[in-house]
Amino acid sequence: MKIMRLGDIGKEQPAVLAPSADGSEKYFSLLPLTGDIDGAFLAGGGLAKVREALAGGTLPVLEGAGNLRAGAPVSRPGAVVGIGMNYAAHAAESGAAPPEIPVVFLKPTNTVTGPYDAAPVPPHSSKYDWEVELGIVIGREASYLQSLEEARDCIAGYVTANDYSEREYQIPGAAGQWTKGKSLPGSTPLGPWLVPADAADGGSLPLRSWVNGEPRQDSSTSRLIFDAPTLVHHCSQYMRLEPGDVIITGTPEGVALSGRFPYLKPGDVVEVEVEGLGRQRQELFRA
Structure with missing residues (x-):
């Protein structure tokens, strides 16, 4: 369902x-x-x-x-937790070594939007990027969990996510901060639907992205460095996860940051899909 x-x-x-x-x-x-x-x-x-x-x-x-318009399949979460560089090949294309522990950041919950809503490109942005990701929806409170089994029991289900990122805001220079590059309006489309955890193998789902119909990313959640239960367990040691919260688990290789593709511009169409969890489509416009 x-x-x-x-x-x-x-x-x-x-x-x-x-x-x-x-x-x-x-x-x-x-x-x-x-x-x-x-x-x-x-x-x-x-x-x-x-x-x-x-x-x-x-x-x-x-x-x-x-x-009818499809909204995000879970109403505004209390928290959106991002995981960085969780695929070795993406870490490599970013110029970084694979992390030994999860890289965790937070996104404002007002970035969440529907899977087909038009996506705004920030007014002064020149390095806007796409990121297809598996999203974890939390189904019960998770705080200081003792085991991966406990963590697994806290996962209600999974969603398709796109973590739009402004790389110039995120990375270079003294002002570069992940929070700035990951907090822009409309930058976290979720959905189109939530699939219960017992009906989807979160550890083995193909995920892909396209820009203007051209393939960009093509990988599988089997290549995650840290899988879904590990991420829930890890995050619970540093924050209290509540029902309805969302963890977006990182993106595979094939983004514009790699230098292989141009960054996004107004008029582009971005599609992302996690197999079994649905396909998104956003038309970009200048905010």
Whole structure:
């Protein structure tokens, strides 16, 4: 099943895309179960309740759902935690050695946007870059976890993510800071849907990106240096992760920072996909 939030910005309603009695996929409203896909829903066993309702045939079909805007599949998280250089080949193309422990940074939660929303290029940006990533959605509180098994139990599901990054703000000179390069409006599209952790192998998912239809990245989460449970466990030693929070797990090689491709400009179209978690598409414009 694919958990979604559909509707105009600020008016999204919870839905699920799942097989129907006739075998075809249909959209069903989740309003009988919850007002939104948020931390309270996830922590309260919401995904299990959706399965029960689907099995019982109690959810109403959401008519016209295919014509509605797709929002981020989880409402505004309390935290968006980024992981840097989590693929050896990307670290190499960035001019760095693979990290021995996870590189962790935070993104403002107001950077989260829908998977098909137009993406603004900052007014003075000349090095705007794309990053396809696996996103982890937290389903229960994680603080000072003792084991990878505990960490695994805290993962509600996975989403496709794009971590837009302004490299000139991020890297060079005394003013270069990851926070500046990773905090721009609309720079964290999520979705189109949330897939429960028990229905997706987060450790073996192909992920790809395209710019104007041309392939850029093509890798697999099997190449992550630090896998999803390891990241949840590690982050829990330094912060309290809450239900609904999102960890974006790093990007593979094939970004503009490598020098092999031009940076993004207004008018470009970026597509990113994690297999099984859906494909995004953003048209870029000058903010």
